[in-house]
Amino acid sequence: DTEVTQTPKHLVMGMTNKKSLKCEQHMGHRAMYWYKQKAKKPPELMFVYSYEKLSINESVPSRFSPECPNSSLLNLHLHALQPEDSALYLCASSQDRSGPRREQYFGPGTRLTVT
Amino acid sequence: AQTVTQSQPEMSVQEAETVTLSCTYDTSESDYYLFWYKQPPSRQMILVIRQEAYKQQNATENRFSVNFQKAAKSFSLKISDSQLGDAAMYFCAFAGGTSYGKLTFGQGTILTVHP
Numbered sequence: 375d376t377e378v379t380q381t382p383k384h385l386v387m388g389m390t391n392k393k394s395l396k397c398e399q400h401m402g403h404r405a406m407y408w409y410k411q412k413a414k415k416p417p418e419l420m421f422v423y424s425y426e427k428l429s430i431n432e433s434v435p436s437r438f439s440p441e442c443p444n445s446s447l448l449n450l451h452l453h454a455l456q457p458e459d460s461a462l463y464l465c466a467s468s469q470d471r472s473g474p475r476r477e478q479y480f481g482p483g484t485r486l487t488v489t
Numbered sequence: 490a491q492t493v494t495q496s497q498p499e500m501s502v503q504e505a506e507t508v509t510l511s512c513t514y515d516t517s518e519s520d521y522y523l524f525w526y527k528q529p530p531s532r533q534m535i536l537v538i539r540q541e542a543y544k545q546q547n548a549t550e551n552r553f554s555v556n557f558q559k560a561a562k563s564f565s566l567k568i569s570d571s572q573l574g575d576a577a578m579y580f581c582a583f584a585g586g587t588s589y590g591k592l593t594f595g596q597g598t599i600l601t602v603h604p
Contacts, residue, residue, distance in 0.1 A: 405590055407590065414578070414597070414599075415596070415597070416580055416594030416595065416596060416597055417534070417592075417594060419591060419592070422589075422590040422591070424589075424590065429589070429590065430589070430590060430591065462532060464534065466534075468590070471589045471590035472586075472588075472589055472590075476522060476584055476590070477522070477524060477536055477539050478536070478592060479536060480526075480533060480534035480535070481533070482531075482532060482533040483532050483533070
């Protein structure tokens with residue numbers, strides 16, 4: 375089973391709202407990732423968690439706040455977003471960040487619209 | 490820094506025919522991994538095939554195979570017996586031995602399959 379689940383599927387939020395995106399995997403993977411994807415573009419890496427600790431932050435604005443409560447769950451907290459933050463947010467996981475089992479498995483994404 | 494180039498923004502193929510998608514990359518690393526991902530219009534990114542740089546044998550997965558030319562830094566994807574369900578955006582991706590979770594994506598190729 376290579377399933378990564380994400381909720382919600384769609385989210386519309388105003389610029390003053392606070393919302394959270396959720397990602398879950400039950401494959402025993404120890405690395406989890408957040409990506410932002412604009413239409414017809416490749417995903418852009420935002421954050422990498424390894425063994426529940428933040429290991430990479432790609433200079434993401436502080437209005438995006440990741441959290442990894444346990445090895446299966448990854449959240450992305452959103453606050454005071456801008457319209458240009460509207461995008462598809464993808465979560466991914468891999469067995470590890472390095473070594474031969476580093477291929478990433480992606481969730482279906484959350485389509486975020488900021489109004 | 491690594492770069493991945495997909496020189497074909499769009500490709501089309503007739504159902505049951507064969508199509509090849511091109512990907513070249515540039516790196517100074519000797520240990521790395523290459524991937525092809527498929528993202529259908531329903532948006533979930535799916536891993537199609539992976540190749541370890543140290544393996545000379547080209548990877549195959551059912552109708553999907555790669556032509557890995559390490560010296561030329563080329564990693565093309567061949568889809569045989571194309572099906573309507575193969576229509577998608579295809580991304581070539583690179584993970585260096587020291588990338589620790591970072592995938593470098595190409596810009597993608599949109600594949601259209603004609604019945």
